[in-house]
Amino acid sequence: MRHLDLSRADLTHLDRPAWRDRFAAWFDDVLTRPGIYRWALSNPITRWFTQYRTRQVFNLMAGFVHTQVLLACVRLNLLAHVKTAPKTLDELATLTRVPAGGLQRLVQSAVSLGLLEQRSQQRYGLGPLGAPVVSHPGIQAMIEHNQLLYQDMLDPVAILQSQWQGAMSDYWPYAGNAEQTPDNTSAQAYARYSELMAASQTFVIEEILAAYAFDGHRSALDVGGGMGRFACELALAYPQLAVRVFDLPDVCRVSQQQIAGRGLAERVQAVPGDFTQETLPSGADVITLVRIAHDHADAVVLALLKAIHQALPVGGRFVLAEPMASEPGQRPEGDAYFHFYLLAMGSGRLRTPMELMHLMHQAGFSQVELLSNPMPVHARVLLGRKV
Numbered sequence: 001m002r003h004l005d006l007s008r009a010d011l012t013h014l015d016r017p018a019w020r021d022r023f024a025a026w027f028d029d030v031l032t033r034p035g036i037y038r039w040a041l042s043n044p045i046t047r048w049f050t051q052y053r054t055r056q057v058f059n060l061m062a063g064f065v066h067t068q069v070l071l072a073c074v075r076l077n078l079l080a081h082v083k084t085a086p087k088t089l090d091e092l093a094t095l096t097r098v099p100a101g102g103l104q105r106l107v108q109s110a111v112s113l114g115l116l117e118q119r120s121q122q123r124y125g126l127g128p129l130g131a132p133v134v135s136h137p138g139i140q141a142m143i144e145h146n147q148l149l150y151q152d153m154l155d156p157v158a159i160l161q162s163q164w165q166g167a168m169s170d171y172w173p174y175a176g177n178a179e180q181t182p183d184n185t186s187a188q189a190y191a192r193y194s195e196l197m198a199a200s201q202t203f204v205i206e207e208i209l210a211a212y213a214f215d216g217h218r219s220a221l222d223v224g225g226g227m228g229r230f231a232c233e234l235a236l237a238y239p240q241l242a243v244r245v246f247d248l249p250d251v252c253r254v255s256q257q258q259i260a261g262r263g264l265a266e267r268v269q270a271v272p273g274d275f276t277q278e279t280l281p282s283g284a285d286v287i288t289l290v291r292i293a294h295d296h297a298d299a300v301v302l303a304l305l306k307a308i309h310q311a312l313p314v315g316g317r318f319v320l321a322e323p324m325a326s327e328p329g330q331r332p333e334g335d336a337y338f339h340f341y342l343l344a345m346g347s348g349r350l351r352t353p354m355e356l357m358h359l360m361h362q363a364g365f366s367q368v369e370l371l372s373n374p375m376p377v378h379a380r381v382l383l384g385r386k387v
Helices: 018-031 036-042 044-075 078-084 089-096 100-112 130-135 137-152 156-160 167-171 187-199 202-211 229-237 249-261 298-311 335-345 353-363
Strands: 116-119 123-126 219-223 242-247 268-272 286-290 317-322 367-371 380-385
Touching: 036 044, 044 078, 044 100, 044 130, 044 137, 078 089, 078 100, 078 116, 078 123, 078 130, 089 100, 100 116, 123 130, 130 137, 137 167, 137 187, 137 335, 156 335, 167 335, 202 229, 202 286, 202 317, 202 380, 219 229, 219 298, 229 242, 229 249, 229 268, 229 286, 242 249, 249 268, 286 298, 298 353, 317 353, 353 367, 353 380
Parallel strands: 219 242, 219 286, 242 268, 286 317
Antiparallel strands: 116 123, 317 380, 367 380
16 A cells, blocks of 8 residues: 655644634535425525536536547547538548547537537537647647546545556556666656656746746756756747756656757756756756656655755755645635546645645745746746745
């Protein structure tokens, strides 16, 4: 059975007055009384709320079907077909090689979800939610990849019992099996997950560049930088920066090719190494950690943050960006998805900004702040200063 970190209750617990707990208990009792549903529907004042909650519950129940509709649209290139011009059902059936009877069910479902919309002359075009899906390859890559998660979650109780070893933990070569090391994992596996990370990183990169200006720095180190996607975008956005990517040797062999292919070999360098076992390269006045901390246990993250603090000069900055759990009282931004994704992966934990800031303080960063960024659902950004 795997050991799973627990969240820091002292950092995330929201104290509530006793009267609020008593009111909540009374309200729970009222809502669960026999006949309350019929009464609420018959009352004009409460009818709208009851209808709204009923739709919410139904959407929770139907959520898996919705994701499969989305996957089918991606696999059949349905959204791409109507992007060029609206198509009739028969035209789509010819393009997808799916019988019209079955395809019509998919098309109608996609319309109901906003992926497609009806146009004139019995044609279908892109819907408001279909446009971003077809426009961003990273979204399509994650939709396909999520099938591994859904396979594992056919028995969610097994995952919760920490006894599950499924497709997700096999996909990530550093997760799941504690005895697994880079030496006995194929280079193809590292290339596979690095390609997925690079394809799905567009939105996170935009959030980082919107939250923090790197124009005051001369040298950057991206720890766990994979195929160098963020490092290349950073170098292009800030011509004065020399950028290094630090990742496992098998990953660096792939990333160096990608960097050269973008014409940045003179400004972006891939440095092989394992941050769980080796000292980080020195010389950078800003170090970044993008979607890495949530893949690892607290002890690994704390050790890495200490290594980052040690590698920075006095006055150096540290930028940490990844999806984060909502603090108590805040509206959740994808919490349920990321909690189970990391659980199925077999490593790491979704942390709140407060938990990560606490770890950064423990590592030696006395000045830590949460930066503002436009779309927190993609990632939130923390900035640490070494003083």
